[in-house]
Amino acid sequence: MSLQVESLLGIIVFLPLLGAVINGLAGKKLGKGVVTFVGCATVGVAFVAALFAWLHLKSGQQPFHWLAWNWIDAGSLHVNLEYYFDHLSALMTLVVTGVGFLIHVFSVGYMGEDKSYYRYFAYLNLFMFSMLNLVLGSNMVVMFLGWEGVGLCSYLLIGFWFDDDLKAQAGQKAFIVNRIGDFGFLIGMFLLLFYADGTVDYLQLQSLFSDQAREVGTLPLRDSLTITAICLCLFVGACGKSAQIPLYVWLPDAMAGPTPVSALIHAATMVTAGVYMITRLNFLFMLSPIAMATIATVGALTAIFAATIGIVQRDIKKVLAYSTVSQLGYMFLGVGVGAFGASVFHLMTHAFFKALLFLGSGAVIHAMHGEQDIFKMGNLRKLLPITHITFLIGTIAIAGVPGFAGFFSKEAILHGSAGLGLTTDVALTGPWGLSEYAGVFAGWFQVLTVVGLVAALCTAFYMFRLYFVTFWTDYRGDRHSWDHPHKPGFAMEIPLMVLAVLSIVGGYFPVSDWLAPILSRPAQLLVENHDSALSHMLMPISITVACIGIVAAWFLYVGPGRRLPSLFASRLSWLHTVVFNKYFVDELYHGMIVRPVQVVAQALFLVVDRVVIDGIGVRGAPWVVAMTGRMIRFVQNGEVQRYAVAMVVGLAVLVYFLK
Amino acid sequence: MSGIPLSWWLTLGTVLFGVGTIGVLTRRNALVVFMSIELMLNAVNLILLAFARQRGDEHGHVLAFFIIAVAAAEAAVGLAIILSVFRHKRSVNLDDVRALKH
Structure with missing residues (x-):
């Protein structure tokens, strides 16, 4: 057996x-x-x-x-x-x-x-x-094999319709940004390999960095600086793959691919690789409070940052993309505070409801003949009843309404963030392992929890905005699409229904208990901090927050406040412009990184490529051969007796010198 | 024969070799060049035999026989080539046979 x-x-x-x-x-x-x-x-x-x-x-x-x-x-x-x-x-x-x-x-x-x-x-x-x-x-090498493989497939599928130049470029952007992250991952892996006696196997690493090893004092490296460096390098890899600040820019562009690809790769599975990797190496990350705090902070910032962008986007897939970035931020907040189980829980529920939402949006786009602007849709619940119901379930799940999957997992993360504080490891030496930081972290995590709650408010708002604008109000698109929609067939509706069921029942799967066997260590390094006021108030607050977001979305897009959004947009046009253009981060990167690289590349092309390689290398070699040939061609004149003279003279010279 | 000193034989051989060499380098008729080559080979044979006699070493004789045999083979091949060239060019002048230039 x-x-x-x-x-x-x-x-x-x-x-x-x-x-x-x-x-x-x-x-x-x-x-x-x-x-x-x-x-x-x-x-x-x-x-x-x-x-x-x-x-x-x-x-x-x-x-x-x-x-x-x-x-x-x-x-x-x-x-x-x-x-x-x-x-x-x-x-x-x-x-x-x-x-x-x-x-x-x-x-x-x-x-x-x-x-x-x-x-x-x-x-x-x-x-x-x-x-x-x-x-x-x-082991980490096989993980890296998969890590690179999913990056390659992501590139291939984003640029699937490669005859569209923009889509091909989106694929390249994803690939290149991921390379930056992969570089960090590689360095982290090699550092670990170097210090951990040349082993990359998880179980061996786990025993090398185990509690016993710490107590006995046989940790392979005791320098907190090195451990922090390794963890941060690996986290750079996670940032690239899982679209965290500052490497998140590829994910919204990745929506150029077919929508099921966005659901599978850019929502449910590949982008969670970073969360999985950190959870897998939790024994290592737990040794570095600084790295953990960095991860938590980056996660919380990404969550709020992407959520605010999501509020103003018009493209149905872009909203979902920023939502994904934001939810991944939650997961990183979770792993950063040591609530690994909660993060993997959220990873799982997010895979269900975000895959559902993406597939639902795919059904909508398919029905609307490729239209992606939600303000050119509306009232679609009449056309697509099953898509409507399943999409609603997904939206409720992500918004954090009690009883649905997203509520439980998001709650678990925020609870962890409010209720846990890291202690530091006394076995470590060096300036970054001092235990007086512990209190600071506990306080800081409270702040991050509040950030997470605000992001939850935004999430509930923008998701219901998306839902109301798409499925309620009046239809604003062209008549043809309305009269002749591509109705989804069974092959599309059945996955939607299955995922909708999972988005409800997924929250009742006890992930933290299930993962307990591999996450036994954090208890030793975490101080429970359940006495904080935030921790007690968390559940009512987050339920209130979700309800406010939903009601606000209804009020502003369906209810009596329908004129307000455009009023806000015109009154605060500068703010709207900045947020709608994603805080000009793409433009910033373009100016600071892409342009300089292009300029250097152009210079290298003109000097090194054109002059050195083309001129001296490629054209130089045949030129030398041709010139040499031209100079010595008279030697071979076909007159046998001249050859004989040369031989005799040569022989004579040889004899003279050998004498 | 034993009364003739070695240096005479060597002088004769060297002169014959020099005559042969000059013949090879200066004459234009292929047959004459060919004969000059034979002259050079036989000059070498003469010197080999002279040394062999003087040293009482029969290896020189053996080598001379080899040279005669190889020269015979070479003469057969060489004459065949010259004949063939003549059939093509109606000439055995070396200046006319210079197809293998650059």
């Missing part, structure tokens, strides 16, 4: 790869039916396999490994292509394959008329393979 269970991991990981290979190499000839079957069935079977593996784990069995093969064996460095199924990776695998399967099914309807149908499914399956490597890998 145990052998079969272990080989399940191989099925989970490699079946999507098989699908990608079949569809990618032969999809053009196979026909649509076969492509659909291969694309969906491989992921579906992977999901069933994940369910079996999960049941095995749930019945009280130990986490298990599956070794594919020995990958790198160089000196003291041993890296296996090995997969590890424990409580955390089980949860991630279920979310990835489950949501992934639903989105594959949805894509059958959404992408049905695309001419590159097979290519789409090949990329999507390749993404599943990479993502499963990321979450199932038993």
